[in-house]
Amino acid sequence: MLDGLSSGEIELVGRKVRLTHTDRIYFPEAGITKGHIIRYYLDISPLLLPHLRDRPLNLERFPEGVGAESFYQKNASAFFPSWLRTFSVDYPRAHKTNRHVLVDDAAGLIYLANLGTITFHAFLSRIDDLTHPDLLILDVDPPDLAGLTREESFKPVVETAFLLREELLALGMAPRVKTTGKRGLHLGVSLDRRSTYNEVRTALTELFTRLSERRPDLMSRAVRKEKRRHRVYLDALRMAMGATVAPPYTVRATAVASISMPVTWEELATLEHSQVYTVANALARVTSVGDLWAPLVTPGA
Structure with a gap:
């Protein structure tokens, strides 16, 4: 210490x-x-x-x-x-x-x-250039389900992160990943500041819609918790000016004074939770x- x-x-x-x-x-x-x-x-x-x-x-x-x-x-x-x-x-x-x-x-x-x-x-x-973001952040949080351990709720977050990575790599992007320090993960991509927040959010919404339709068992874009239940929430609305x-x-x-820490994709595969x-x-x-x-x-x- x-x-x-x-x-x-x-x-x-x-x-x-x-x-x-x-x-x-x-x-x-x-x-x-x-x-x-x-x-x-x-x-x-x-x-x-x-x-x-x-x-x-x-x-x-x-x-x-x-x-x-x-x-x-x-x-x-x-x-x-x-x-x-x-x-x-x-x-x-x-x-x-x-x-x-x-x-x-x-x-x-x-x-x-x-x-x-x-x-x-x-x-x-x-x-x-406040109206053109230079960072794209994908916030991946676990579902709110009583009875799940911290480790159990983190597994679908990791699976979702790897699926998002595949999609981003196919688009020519090289995402980085970090723990949020609370319950989930952040994926980060550097942007060239040619697009506005609205344009980035529209593209992100299309990506999230495509993924949630492909894996409705794992991911959901439903805002209400009772509708998405056990699924990971994909929220594109946070990609906005002022966010x-x-x-x-x-x-x-x-409780443990956790840190939002960058990790490698290899490390993520065996990471147990977000407060390591x-x-x-x-x-x-x-x-x-x-x-x-x-x-x-x-x-x-």
């Missing part, structure tokens, strides 16, 4: 960031403190930052730790330091504008982690394998 950081002032990329209440227990079952989470984010920052940079963020904050009151923050607070960039996004249907925070460097990352941010949620497009994804290496608010990687073992893994999702955000990686 990594050592936690202590309260006090630290300097990162020339900026001073004050850390507070670092001994506060954030994950009671795992014995993980706020200081542990901050230390994890500092150590993982070289890999995580490319997946956050220039993307509007939503913050999932747990100031008193997991299990206590939490909230999503979409608007930057007035007290945020002036060096922490923000970007305004208009939501015409909701008749509002949100001023999302941006994370450029380790100082911004750690400042927000100190505010109790457990999970960062990033847009699928960047601020220089976000928990990027690789972000912490999830689970945690704050306690994630750094050792990435030291060994590096960033398996780097090609999605770094040309030529």
Whole structure:
């Protein structure tokens, strides 16, 4: 287990960031403190930052730790330091504008982690062309069925992921895969930003419809849980402007402080569930394998 950081002032990329209440227990079952989470984010920052940079963020904050009151923050607070960039996004249907925070460097990352941010949620497009996504994310979640173990509910997710991979490879795409850190998987594909969200969503809907018709025993596009029952839900509606994804290496608010971790397709074949990687073992893994999702955000990686 990594050592936690202590309260006090630290300097990162020339900026001073004050850390507070670092001994506060954030994950009671795992014995993980706020200081542990901050230390994890500092150590993982070289890999995580490319997946956050220039993307509007939503913050999932747990100031008193997991299990206590939490909230999503979409608007930057007035007290945020002036060096922490923000970007305004208009939501015409909701008749509002949100001023999302941006994370450029380790100082911004750690400042927000100190505010109790457990999970960062990033847009699928960047601020220089917000209406054209550069990431296609396929979210594969297990069915909600009482009586199934975590491992049993994960098996249809893995099977679905491999079927989606076959379809994407046939279309000339090279999908990557990662655990969500909760119950499912994310498949990711890099896009050239020639298509709008609507165009990408239409193509994704066609793909999901084709697959669910071929394997109605495994997959469903039914929104209502009682209609899809034991089947994996394929949701194309999440591919929309303003939608976000928990990027690789972000912490999830689970009992074990799990991590959304990239894996190889070979590893996925024997992966038991989505919470295998945690704050306690994630750094050792990435030291060994590096960033398996780097090609999605770094040309030529």
